Amino acid sequence: MNGDFTLADGVFWLLSAATALGGLGAALSRNIVRAVFFLLLTFAGVAGLYGLLSADFLAAVQLMVYVGGVLVLMLFAVMLTSQIDQAHQSNPVGSRWLGIACGAAMLAVLWTTLVRAPFLEESAPAYAPTTAELGHTLTGIGFLPLLAVGLLLCAVIVGAVVVARRGPGTE
Amino acid sequence: MRALAEYLAASWQLSPLGRELLSAGLILLTAIVVFAVALLIAALLTWLERRVAGRVQSRVGPNRVGPLGLLQWLADGLKMILKEDVVPAAADRPLFLLAPYPVMIGVFAAFATVPFSQLLIAADLDVGVLYLIAVTSLVVVGILMAGWGSNNKWSLLGGIRSAAQIVAYEVPAALALLSVVVMAGTLSLQSIVAAQGGWPWEWYLLRTPFGFVAFFIYFTAAVAEGNRTPFDLPEAESELVAGYNTEYSGIRFGGFFLGEFANIYLMSAIASALFFGGWQIPGVTPAEQVGSVWWQALGFLVFVAKAGVGCLVVILLRWTFPRLRVDQLTALCYRYLAPGAFLCLVGNALWIVLVPAGSLFERMVGYGMTAVAAALGLWFVLRMRRHMVSTGDRLDLDLFARGHTRAAFDPAWQARAYGRFRRRRPGEAS
Numbered sequence: 300m301n302g303d304f305t306l307a308d309g310v311f312w313l314l315s316a317a318t319a320l321g322g323l324g325a326a327l328s329r330n331i332v333r334a335v336f337f338l339l340l341t342f343a344g345v346a347g348l349y350g351l352l353s354a355d356f357l358a359a360v361q362l363m364v365y366v367g368g369v370l371v372l373m374l375f376a377v378m379l380t381s382q383i384d385q386a387h388q389s390n391p392v393g394s395r396w397l398g399i400a401c402g403a404a405m406l407a408v409l410w411t412t413l414v415r416a417p418f419l420e421e422s423a424p425a426y427a428p429t430t431a432e433l434g435h436t437l438t439g440i441g442f443l444p445l446l447a448v449g450l451l452l453c454a455v456i457v458g459a460v461v462v463a464r465r466g467p468g469t470e
Numbered sequence: 471m472r473a474l475a476e477y478l479a480a481s482w483q484l485s486p487l488g489r490e491l492l493s494a495g496l497i498l499l500t501a502i503v504v505f506a507v508a509l510l511i512a513a514l515l516t517w518l519e520r521r522v523a524g525r526v527q528s529r530v531g532p533n534r535v536g537p538l539g540l541l542q543w544l545a546d547g548l549k550m551i552l553k554e555d556v557v558p559a560a561a562d563r564p565l566f567l568l569a570p571y572p573v574m575i576g577v578f579a580a581f582a583t584v585p586f587s588q589l590l591i592a593a594d595l596d597v598g599v600l601y602l603i604a605v606t607s608l609v610v611v612g613i614l615m616a617g618w619g620s621n622n623k624w625s626l627l628g629g630i631r632s633a634a635q636i637v638a639y640e641v642p643a644a645l646a647l648l649s650v651v652v653m654a655g656t657l658s659l660q661s662i663v664a665a666q667g668g669w670p671w672e673w674y675l676l677r678t679p680f681g682f683v684a685f686f687i688y689f690t691a692a693v694a695e696g697n698r699t700p701f702d703l704p705e706a707e708s709e710l711v712a713g714y715n716t717e718y719s720g721i722r723f724g725g726f727f728l729g730e731f732a733n734i735y736l737m738s739a740i741a742s743a744l745f746f747g748g749w750q751i752p753g754v755t756p757a758e759q760v761g762s763v764w765w766q767a768l769g770f771l772v773f774v775a776k777a778g779v780g781c782l783v784v785i786l787l788r789w790t791f792p793r794l795r796v797d798q799l800t801a802l803c804y805r806y807l808a809p810g811a812f813l814c815l816v817g818n819a820l821w822i823v824l825v826p827a828g829s830l831f832e833r834m835v836g837y838g839m840t841a842v843a844a845a846l847g848l849w850f851v852l853r854m855r856r857h858m859v860s861t862g863d864r865l866d867l868d869l870f871a872r873g874h875t876r877a878a879f880d881p882a883w884q885a886r887a888y889g890r891f892r893r894r895r896p897g898e899a900s
Contacts, residue, residue, distance in 0.1 A: 306490035332618055336565060339572075339611055359600040367607025371637055374614045378630060430597055430657055 311351060318344030335373050342366050356429050501582070504592045508581040512732040513543035519731070519785050526789040550724040558620065558717050565619030566717070570725030572612030577729045577736060579605045584739045585659045587749045587770035588759055598659040599651055602740065603644050606695075609729070610636050613704075613714050616726070620717040628713025631796070632697055632704030638803045639694040639701075645811035646688035649818040650674050650681065650744045663743050668752035671836030675745040676843060678835065680817035685745045687811045692737035693784060694803070696730060700791035701799060738780025742773060749773040 321340030328334040342365040349358035392398075437445055478492060517532060517540060524531025532539030557566055580602050582592040595601050610633045617629015653674055654662040666673050674681045694701035705713035715726045742748055749769035751759065759765040794802070825832050 305487065306494055333562075333565070336611075336615060355595065355597045356600065359597045359604040362604035363600070363607055366611060367604065367637075367640065371607075371610050371614070371633055374611070374618075375630070375633070378614070378618060378626065430600075 307351065311348070314344050314347040314351065317341075318348065332374075332377055335370065335377055338373070339366065339370060342370060354429060356433055500592050504581050505578055508578045508732050508735075509728060511735045512728045513547065515731040515734055515781060515785075516543050516546065516727075518781065519788075522782070522785045523789050526786070547724070550721050553720040555720040555722055556717075558622070560621045561717065562619045562621060565615050567619075567722075569612050569616035569619055570718070570722045570729075572608045572615065573729045574612075574725050576606050576608030576612065577732045579608075580736055581732070583659055584736065585663055585743050585748055586773055587766055588660075588756060589766060590770060591660060594658055594660045597657050599647055599657045599662075599744075603640070603647070606733075606736075607640070609733075616718070617714040620714070622717055624710045624712075625714050625716050628704045628710045628716070631710075632714055635697070635701065635704065635799065636695050638800065639691040639807070642687050642803060642807035642811040643691035643695060645808070645815050646684040646691065647740070647744060649684045649811070649814040652815065652818045652822060653677070653681065659743050659748075663748035663750060664756050666747040666750055668747060668750040668754060670747075670843070671833070671840045672750075673745060673747040676836055676839040677832070678818060678821050679839065680814040680821065681745065682839060682843070683810060684814040684818070685741065687807050687814065688745070689737075689741060689780075691803070691807055691811075692741070693787065694799070696733045696737060696784075698730075698734070698784060699788040700794050702788075702793060703796060703799060706793060734781050734784050735777060738777040738784065739773075741780055742776035746776045748776075 318341050321337045321342075321344060324337030325334045325341065328337060342361065345365075346358045346361040349355075349361055482488075482492075520542070521531040521539070532542040535541045535545045557563060583595055583598045583601055585591045585594070613632045613636075614629050617626045617632070620626070650662065651657055654665045656662060656665070662674075666677075670676050675685050676682060697704050704710070705715070710716070715723055718726065749759075749772055750756070751765065751768055751772055754765055759769055
């Protein structure tokens with residue numbers, strides 16, 4: 300930040316605060332359902348940050364995949380479990396000190412990465428459309444990886460169906 | 471909008487921060503205008519819904535507040551605001567109170583990309599279609615929040631049913647939209663509309679057979695996503711009281727309610743833009759349209775008319791079909807709509823590769839599809855007429871009827887007005 304406080308800075312701090320608060324809430328909430336809903340704040344905040352960086356495609360995908368997919372999946376899993384709102388059942392505290400140690404180790408890794416990373420310096424974000432280029436990349440040089448991922452996902456879905464399926468005649 | 475911001479900034483000689491505040495203010499203003507328009511549309515749709523329900527059931531519908539009951543929505547809104555906002559004692563208070571907001575944000579934020587006319591659009595996003603799909607996924611979270619926060623088994627069941635249904639039907643809906651995106655080669659809604667034409671055979675609906683099927687898949691899936699009858703299992707009155715919004719009262723219930731009705735218009739508007747050529751006027755190119763205020767106004771009317779017909783169909787569906795069972799609902803989605811939408815996507819992609827754009831073959835297919843669609847429409851009308859004649863029913867399309875629907879009860883009046891269609895009583899001379 301060189302001197303002038305711009306509106307983009309304000310929005311950035313607001314979104315970062317929302318993201319961090321959501322993360323803290325998700326980690327510290329005793330009620331696991333509320334923890335999942337705190338994640339909504341985090342996901343939305345990250346999507347907002349992507350939008351602020353003019354990565355419009357990434358922002359939309361973040362919202363679609365994490366809010367529309369991952370979050371809903373978690374909510375399903377949580378809500379279909381019995382006695383989920385009892386904290387000692389759903390959210391037992393194994394060892395406080397172990398948790399703090401794991402958190403500290405994670406923070407150390409992230410911090411060193413953050414400090415060492417060569418950040419690109421750009422004065423103002425360019426609001427250029429990204430989708431066309433992404434599409435060309437995906438159907439050009441990235442086509443084979445895309446196909447491989449698609450095939451893998453297809454295999455995963457078929458595998459899940461096979462695992463979930465009961466034996467013949469039990470329907 | 472950006473031009474206006476720059477003009478104002480230049481004439482007021484603002485500092486950089488002032489400029490940014492100005493453009494932020496203009497964005498906020500746009501958002502408020504979009505919200506207000508969407509609210510108004512949703513409110514008017516509640517009138518239309520009850521009016522159509524009245525006609526379908528041989529009654530008049532709302533007719534007391536304002537001419538033809540047209541101000542009924544104002545009275546209802548006032549009532550909802552004045553009513554007590556009850557929070558159940560056992561509810562998860564913050565979740566219960568917050569739940570209507572994601573639902574409303576999800577639906578109303580999507581209105582920002584609805585292309586009402588060539589120039590009348592709040593934000594022609596480069597990722598328009600993707601944004602629509604992404605932002606409407608917030609609705610699921612809100613519904614689950616309401617279902618859980620109410621701490622009530624009907625609400626929870628309704629919420630989970632609703633979320634399962636929306637997540638399932640999102641797949642065919644998104645794939646059907648993608649098959650249009652593949653044809654247009656862009657995600658921006660304005661560019662998709664501009665890539666079509668005014669005449670029916672230039673619409674993506676009738677340009678390829680796959681587009682035709684994709685439209686019906688999209689429409690069915692969108693009705694299911696909006697929790698509308700025949701897919702209204704999440705709020706099935708006979709099983710779940712009112713589903714996820716059972717415990718809500720006052721304006722919080724109003725939030726869910728308006729979100730649902732705004733969603734009807736939203737899905738009709740998307741269908742109109744992506745499949746029916748949006749604001750395109752037959753015989754007028756977009757380049758000709760851009761300069762003229764009158765063409766713009768006509769384009770707006772064309773778009774609104776197309777979306778309005780869509781809304782009417784959605785409402786008529788509700789008063790025509792019984793509710794599906796859960797297994798029928800899931801089977802319809804996973805067995806028929808999802809694979810069908812995949813085929814449409816692949817079909818349209820192959821079409822792009824194999825058929826040269828603007829070739830004679832493509833045009834002939836367009837004309838042929840239009841003829842087939844017209845024939846189907848004619849067949850539908852004739853069949854309806856035959857049914858009506860055979861049952862002695864009458865055609866009643868007059869939404870603006872004032873008085874009682876006397877004809878349904880008074881044989882003499884019926885004979886005068888609709889003699890030709892009336893069923894003869896046994897032994898009556900024809």
